[in-house]
Amino acid sequence: SYELTQSPSVSVALGQTATITCGGDRIGAGTVHWYQQKPGQAPSLLIYRDRYRPSGTPARFSGSTSGNTATLTLTGAQAADEADYFCQVWDNSVGFGGGTKLTVL
């Protein structure tokens, strides 16, 4: 498998917008997924195929891809959104990003 590049940490003020990026040459159209992991919990699927939200994902989360970079955007951050976020791709093998710790100030 292979790794994707994520910034280790991102901070955002309450109510503001946060962006988390994921870089890698295996990023292609419709292949990036995002997971949220809160302390002591298993990861949960947040965004699949770049931009689709499973039922249960709040609309304040959105995803996009451009070139070799995928972006997770959180519009109107809430305290409950403080968590680790991981990106993932599939290319006959699964690769995960190293994770980004989001802090809501």
Next chain:
Amino acid sequence: QVRLQESGPGLVKPSDTLSLTCTVSGFSISDGYYWGWIRQPPGRGLEWIGSMFHSGDTYYNPSLKSRLTMSVDTSKNQVSMRLTSVTAADTAMYYCGRASTGWYHAFDVWGHGTEVTVSS
């Protein structure tokens, strides 16, 4: 509701074999998804171990392939993994997950995980 429950020994000695089982409820493992294992060392990120279809189609992490075997028991609705010659580097929380074939292998359901420590 689909539920995945991992089970395993908790503590494994170095050089021994780690065996874990994922029991699936609320869904038949024969119904068209891949079933995977993912691990997370303490304080670190996620590492994919491998994924398997009920028919036997299998994908393994190349870095673990020489030590890894996955299997499916459709009669028990279980997925299992065996990792041989474990070392302290294999200490981690181990999760099983359901991966969609149509969603580019997104893991849409996860178990709670089982903690494994490799120590003598």
